[in-house]
Amino acid sequence: xxxxxxxxxxxxxxxxxxxxxxxxxxxxxxxxxxxxxxxxxxxxxxxxxxxxxxxxxxxxxxxxxxxxxxxxxxxxxxxxxxxxxxxxxxxxxxxxxxxxxxxxxxxxxxxxxxxxxxxxxxxxxxxxxxxxxxxxxxxxxxxxxxxxxxxxxxxxxxxxxxxxxxxxxxxxxxxxxxxxxxxxxxxxxxxxxxxxxxxxxxxxxxxxxxxxxxxxxxxxxxxxxxxxxxxxxxxxxxxxxxxxxxxxxxxxxxxxxxxxxxxxxxxxxxxxxxxxxxxxxxxxxxxxxxxxxxxxxxxxxxxxxxxxxxxxxxxxxxxxxxxxxxxxxxxxxxxxxxxxxxxxxxxxxxxxxxxxxxxxxxxxxxxxxxxxxxxxxxxxxxxxxxxxxxxxxxxxxxxxxxxxxxxxxxxxxxxxxxxxxxxxxxxxxxxxxxxxxxxxxxxxxxxxxxxxxxxxxxxxxxxxxxxxxxxxxxxxxxxxxxxxxxxxxxxxxxxxxxxxxxxxxxxxxxxxxxxxxxxxxxxxxxxxxxxxxxxxxxxxxxxxxxxxxxxxxxxxxxxxxxxxxxxxxxxx
Numbered sequence: 001x002x003x004x005x006x007x008x009x010x011x012x013x014x015x016x017x018x019x020x021x022x023x024x025x026x027x028x029x030x031x032x033x034x035x036x037x038x039x040x041x042x043x044x045x046x047x048x049x050x051x052x053x054x055x056x057x058x059x060x061x062x063x064x065x066x067x068x069x070x071x072x073x074x075x076x077x078x079x080x081x082x083x084x085x086x087x088x089x090x091x092x093x094x095x096x097x098x099x100x101x102x103x104x105x106x107x108x109x110x111x112x113x114x115x116x117x118x119x120x121x122x123x124x125x126x127x128x129x130x131x132x133x134x135x136x137x138x139x140x141x142x143x144x145x146x147x148x149x150x151x152x153x154x155x156x157x158x159x160x161x162x163x164x165x166x167x168x169x170x171x172x173x174x175x176x177x178x179x180x181x182x183x184x185x186x187x188x189x190x191x192x193x194x195x196x197x198x199x200x201x202x203x204x205x206x207x208x209x210x211x212x213x214x215x216x217x218x219x220x221x222x223x224x225x226x227x228x229x230x231x232x233x234x235x236x237x238x239x240x241x242x243x244x245x246x247x248x249x250x251x252x253x254x255x256x257x258x259x260x261x262x263x264x265x266x267x268x269x270x271x272x273x274x275x276x277x278x279x280x281x282x283x284x285x286x287x288x289x290x291x292x293x294x295x296x297x298x299x300x301x302x303x304x305x306x307x308x309x310x311x312x313x314x315x316x317x318x319x320x321x322x323x324x325x326x327x328x329x330x331x332x333x334x335x336x337x338x339x340x341x342x343x344x345x346x347x348x349x350x351x352x353x354x355x356x357x358x359x360x361x362x363x364x365x366x367x368x369x370x371x372x373x374x375x376x377x378x379x380x381x382x383x384x385x386x387x388x389x390x391x392x393x394x395x396x397x398x399x400x401x402x403x404x405x406x407x408x409x410x411x412x413x414x415x416x417x418x419x420x421x422x423x424x425x426x427x428x429x430x431x432x433x434x435x436x437x438x439x440x441x442x443x444x445x446x447x448x449x450x451x452x453x454x455x456x457x458x459x460x461x462x463x464x465x466x467x468x469x470x471x472x473x474x475x476x477x478x479x480x481x482x483x484x485x486x487x488x489x490x491x492x493x494x495x496x497x498x499x500x501x502x503x504x505x506x507x508x509x510x511x512x513x514x515x516x517x518x519x520x521x522x523x524x525x526x527x528x529x530x531x532x533x534x535x536x537x538x539x540x541x542x543x544x545x546x547x548x549x550x551x552x553x554x555x556x557x558x559x560x561x562x563x564x565x566x567x568x569x570x571x572x
Contacts, residue, residue, distance in 0.1 A: 019195070020137055024146060026191025027130040030093060031153045033184050034123040037065065037096075038293070039161030042300035043314050044174040050465070051174075054109035056434070059229060059426030062297050064113045066422055067225045068120025069127065070415035071218045076125040077132060077408020078267045081401065082207045085129050085136075086196045090189060092125025097185045104178040115178070126188075128411055131391065132404035133196070140396040141340060141511040144389075148333015151388035152326045160322075162300045163315035170310060213267040216256040221416065223249030228423035232431065268409045269402075277397040278406060280506045281390040282413045284350060287499040288390075289417025291353050292383060294425040294492055295360065295376075298485055303372065305481045306365050320373045321380035328384030336511070342389050343508045347500060349385030352378055354496030361490035365482040382496075396511050421492065429485050436480035444472060 041048065041061060049058045080088050099118025106112035134146050168176040223245045235241040260266040272278050303314040328349075336342045356379035363372055394410040395403050469477065 020134075023137075023191075023195045024134060024149075026188060026195050027134060028150065028153055029184060029188045029191060030089070030126040031130045031150055032157055033093075033096065033181060033188065034069075034126045035154045035157035036161045036164075037119055037123060037181070038062075039157055039296060040165045040177045041161075041174075042297065043162040043166035043304065043312075044169040044177055046301050046304055047169050048112070048174050049109070052106070052109050052112065056430065057109045057113070059423060059430060060109075060113050061116060062293075063225060063229060063419060063423045063426060065116040065120040065123065066293070066415060066419040067221065068117045069124035070120075070412060070419050071221045072121050072124030073128050073412040073415060074217060074267045074405075074408045075214050076128045077404040077406075077411075078265065079209065080129055080132060080408075081404040082209070082265060085133055085404070086192065088125055089129045089133070089196065090192050092122045092129060093185055093188050093192070094122070095119075096122030096126060097181060098122070100178045100181040100185075104175050124415075128404070128408045131395075131411070132407050135395045135403045135407060136400050140392065142337055143395065144336035144342070144392055144511070145333045147388040147392050148330045148336075151329030151333070151384060154325070154329075154383075154387070156322060156326060161315075162318050163312065166300075166310065166312040166315040170312060207265050208263070210259070210263045210265055210267045212259045213256060213263060216252050216259060217267060217412075219252040220249055220256060221419075223252065224416065225419050225423050228420050229427045231427070267405075268412070269405065272398075272406060272409055275397050276505070276507055277393050277509055278410065280502050281346075281393045282410050284346065284386075284499040284503050285390050285410060285414035286417035287495040287502075288350065288353060288383070288386060289414040289419075290421035290424075291357060291492055291496050292379075292387075292421070293418040294421035295357070295379060295489065297422045298425060298429060299360075299372070299376070302481060302485050306478045307369060308478070317369065317373055318376060320377035323380065324377045325380035325384040328381050329388055330384075332385055332389065336389065336392070340511045341508070342393065342511070343503075343506055346386040346389050346393075346506075347503050349382040349387075349389075350496050350499045350503060352382030352385070354382075354493050354500070356382060357489045357493035357496060361486055361488075361493065363482065363486045365478050392511075393506070393509070396509060425485075425488050425492070428488060432484035433480055436484055437477065440476040440480055441473075444476065 045058060045061060048061070049055045076088055076092065096119050099115045099120070099122060101115070102118060103112055103115030106115060131147075131150070134150075135143060138146055164180070165174070165177050168174060168180075227242060227245045227249070230245075231237050231242050257270065260268060260270050300314045300318065303309060303317055307314075309317075332345050336345070356375050359378060360372065360375040363375075391407065391410060394406055398406045
């Protein structure tokens, strides 16, 4: 039996509030870098793919980043739990900066996509490790306000990204969208080196890494994304390529389940899914991921092309979403920290997300600018009420020793949803757009209206080129963009309403006021998969079966259901 090295938290002084705040600032910078790079290219993307002659590969600029970060999330979470998080955190930042170098000097789409893959490999760690580090030093009841502020990082980046990308595209050039990562990355590295204090590990056998599980989850994720991106676009549905990916993915899922049931330290322990808190929050998070990134990835492009505005104005039109998400996420975080009640907020939030998608699906090419802004504001409000609260629910269900693995697993499935949303909407949008433009040009020529009009390359369009086209072709292009993208929002809206039905069954588990700690003996039982037997035999087990302290299990009369600890570990 292989045991993970244990931090002797009784020898570590608890962190002061000022130390936690300094650490939190560094983590926020890393979170902001990750979330910024999910949105900064949104307004720059039309210009980038136009200059690199790669409109047909547009979806991979975003999808490659999301795919790589998604695959790495559970890996970072598990390895961080086993070996400590500081070295991993610094590696993740460094890998992210290396990817920024490749993207900065890219002169063709393949090099740009490679840079985005490396950014994703690092970004997945920056996301997960930031959340799990703060979870290891702040109790769930108090963690709500920190998670709310972390949610604000997504809100700010969702608008700051398009604004910065638009300003750079029209000014010094889109390559500076990657250059700005270097000063931010340097600050994050310094903050990690100075403020992230890790207690020394003491002895114990070296834990085994679940290499097989990590490899299989990479195969599964890649197959899911490739089927979504290629199906019906690069390859026909039913072709041997698509069928081969589906079969490979299904076999990899079966193999993954078998491997995870046998190894001592699974990258995604199967018993996590016995927790209703984890299972329901994770499914709802996946649906939210599809909705959020399906809209965010292509809305700025839509606004530029259809409304004929420049990149900076397109970024400004995303401000209502940032404002509502920032306010709702922060306020709800503090309210949950004060009251301990949380269930109503993700329920309301996911309903608002569905309503926003329905509203956005009604847009027309000649709709006034305020209509998409209202839809985006409603979307931001829903995201602020739901996203970080669902992560908090998952973290509250597990002890500190497992919080990285649980957080990573939850975020993995949400990112799978995000990647699916980007890949599916991007693939269908690109296919419909090219078909609309081709058929429209054919109709113009057949009707005699195309005589003397310039020929348009559907893969080399930029907002500037479209704005200078003669009226018949200009109208054709903006109508093609509108008709290709807007109906897709209605296609994904049912997922939000399904998420609402799922969250109705979410238990309102009290938020712990102290850090849960799982003793080493109990952890050995979990590792050898005696989890169910331990849960049945021990009265000191929670609803999942993870053993807790006796006081934590017995006390359900109030929110203080964990034995107070005198020495919470610094950061891990």
